[in-house]
Amino acid sequence: MLPEYKTVYRGGEGEITEKKSRFIANVAPVASEEEVLELLEAARKKYWDARHNCFAYVIGERGELKRFSDDGEPNGTAGKPILEVLTGEGLSNTLIVVTRYFGGTLLGTGGLVRAYGAAAKAGLAASVVISKFPGLKLHITTDYTGLGKIQYILGQRGLTVLDTVYTDKVEMVVLTPQKETDAVKAEITEGTNGQAVLEEGDSCYLAEIDGKMQMV
Template sequence: MKKKYWDARHNCSAFIIGSRGELTRCSDDGEPSGTAGRPMLEVLTGSGIRNIAVVVTRYFGGTLLGTGGLVRAYTQAVKEGLDHCETGIMRKGCELEVTTDYNDVGKLQYYFGQQGIVPEDSIYAENVKFILLVPVEKEDSLRKNLTETTCGKVKIEKLKETYFIDKE
């Protein structure tokens, strides 16, 4: 953020990493000690959210605000950010490429809709490819169900294992 907002006076930050919040850090980035990073970290801690980082960028107004005003400003900025962010649970998943012919596209789309699966991408060429992001624990049953749905004509390739945010 310091590179992106190089002309700002301060880029104060705080983060909590780990499912139990085992790693925490904060930085006042030149503001008077304890007026920015620590209040920001306290808001994050109180939210109960983990694996989160915030940066508040300030261009002007520090001297005029005084130390109490700085604490209120940074605290309020983090609260506003949390009020407008989306959260979810980090899950281990895999990215699958599902290839089929045009005859089975409708069957697969219907199945995806029934299961609440939204393809990350759809590629229509000689065949149709759907890129899916699914939880690791559902991969085997998905393979079985897609094979049954298309009478064995579907080709499923695991592209990579990854993590994703489950917004449930």
């Protein structure tokens, strides 16, 4: 797993106008080229009367796959500046489609490059961008005397409890950033005088979304 990488969690739509031409950017998270093709087809149907639907995408945690299209605009004036916005922001698994409605005035190559880049940035500004980092599910088993201390530690660290089962003991599943796991385990062990049983579970990616750590 990578130490950390950025992606779009929730896509958005942004729009700019340049010399009466409308540039509408739609951003979406994608995990495969099949998803890209479906979203491109949907964009072409939605904006069926537009002259151009230009796009760029980056797929792979390390950005292994990069593609772009000018869709009839002069070579290098649309898809490439959109891609440069994606790579400049360090985003992976993200698609940006910029639809242009021609306003009757030619923008020139420089004007097109600026407009498509600005539209892509407007689309990202309307999206939710997250940083994904490695984590794991920490399984905690404790008696009721240690529960309060564990809850306090988890609350202080802002850790998310996925599940809690109450029987004659308490079993919890907690999302823990990988780099904090050893410290969390040591703190719980000390806080419960070694009475809590701690087991590391499945690895996963985590991100902070709306102020809460979530599995993504």
